[in-house]
Amino acid sequence: MKKRIAEVLKMNKKEKLIQEIQEAFKGVKLDDGIGLWEAQGHDDRGSEVTCKKLRTKDETNDWTKISLIDMYTCSSAISFFDAKGMCFHMPKYLLLALGAYKNEEQKLIDQGLIEEFYKPDIEDRLTTITRYLSDKSNSQDKEFYRQYFSLFTKKQLLCVVRFLEYRKDEIGEYYTSDEAKALGISATAVNYDKEYLQLQKAIDYWSNNFLIQ
Template identity: 40%
Template sequence: MTNEERRVADLIREAFQGVTLGDGIGLLEAQGMDDYECGETLAKYRAKDEKNDWSAIPAGTLNRCNSSLSFFDPAGMRFHLPAFLLVDLEGTLPQEMDFKLGVLSEYRRSQLSLLSPAQRDAIREFLLLCLQKDPEGFNAPSIRRSVDTYWAPSIDT
């Protein structure tokens, strides 16, 4: 990891420190939703889900359950997002988190509705780092637009 990647990783860890899942949709539960599992099976998955420490979720599990990002509610997204971002920074996530956070549908925006200003700032720094690494990438114009609008720092008045 570069110094800049470490800086952004530290921002993410600090911003999401202490976040728990609460009543949110868990990683395995969301994967079961993607697989159209029945309620009983979803409950079994939910019982196995990590609920207290997002940093305890192994990279391999995040990779196997990467479609869960599409099924999280706002609490599930807030809990799991830092784990996905850190795995992405390590270069071991097969999908593009910059795309997931830079090209925002209304649904994705609703999933991000519980983020605090510090968490939003950490994600903005992650996206800026992605743009720095690949300023002319296919998704760069959309990511740049979202950084300037949706992820722009809020101004306290």
């Protein structure tokens, strides 16, 4: 019974976060920012002409219409957005990571149209960016990565933090699960989990440096 209640509470928390993301990023447009295909072109070291051609394939007005196939195909594009591109695509990445498109993803996988291996990893990107932002020895890179989020509103930034918190809680819950107990894993072992610690550092940095208490 307790396990069932915990599952319901977790589902409610996720659904609430999904709704918050949808509302916070509602109406955000790409404008003249770098889109998904254009960013992938930069990653592939395409010429200026090539990247401009790729841009014609980009969704620019409604981030909810960005196809999952395009996101998987352009899985490394996330490293080549500008501020407008980051703000426009962020909600889609967050929802993808939260499993909001799980059924659609599975159908595409079954049809051989996408492969799980190429799923974009927004969590890894956010923790990587946090490491750069935390590096006091490189002010140039720090300013570059801060600009990534210069167009985010407070509500949008808060969604990013809530996502990181949700992922951290998921890891923490595993260490107190029956599965972990059956394997003889102590609940305190979470304090040595690399991913858990990285997420906590990211949460602390974003909360303190982007002033979103």
